[in-house]
Amino acid sequence: MPSTEPTTQIDHRYGDAEAVPTPWSTAQEHLAAAEVAWLSTVRPDGRPHVTPLLTVWLDGALHICTGEVEQKARNIAANPHVVLTTGTNALRGGLDLSVEGRAERVTDPERLQVLADAWEKKYGSEWHFEVRDGGFEGGHALALVFRIEPTTVFGFGKGPYSQTRWCFPGS
Template identity: 50%
Template sequence: MRTPDTSLDPRFSDPDAVPTPWSTAVDALATAQLCWLTTVRRDGRPHVTPLVAVALDDAVHFCSGPAEQKTLNLRHDPHVALLTGSTEWDRGLDVVLEGRAVRTTEQQVLRRLAGAWGEKWDGQWQFDVRDGAFRHADGGEALVFTVTPDRAFAFAKNPFGQTRYVF
């Protein structure tokens, strides 16, 4: 696991807060059932969508159909924010990654990721790998993207603490 420079921002943290370890933030991403992805449309407007993702090899991976809005957005601007967390004000941990979404096409990596998807969701997400993409049982194609963070943030609650990670 890459080790980022980690700092607690005292402006947004309780006096008794401590930085959230990067391993805790990674665990939150790895166990999240749902993430939200923000991409940028051609006209500059943000596009936010929920999706399932897999954390593996110091990155977070997601998939999208070739004609989906997020895929169209990534063709002209690969910068994304990917986040997960709790909807409760005073419990849980929210994690935000910032980076570039890069298409993953290597067959061996895709096979590992397909296995990770199936394992994480007890077989509910099953993909075959062919021609540099995932294939659904109905033959539909899903492109796979990898986000390796440039920076990330963890927002701890109770005590409140904002941790910044720079890679």
């Protein structure tokens, strides 16, 4: 979890003159409530890869899981820098978020159990996972779990239009 609150800046070049920065607490609420996010990774040959997935916001970080042989897992192994985006497809209203960070694998069984419980609480029993072999077992192949602590987050408000940037210490 980030040790301190991020610095918050608004860029008036990309919004309405009366826009004010979106509070970080509002961004966190949106990250926690988002059902789907889009993960952007880079393949070893430099080509981008983007895929939708489920996320859990817990203790100041987004968490994802993916099969160990899936493209995104292979990309993270080669380059752990990722971007997660979520929001709405509406032109007016809502808040779109773009989270930059580094994916770090979670293998601690106690932490994995906390995350498995969080997945099921958020998404229901269809997303029940057993903790096994440093990951999640859910009826298919082993899923690796990653924590993505934000380094920089951009928030794009759409009523009024605004762009807020949150930078975390050490980023």
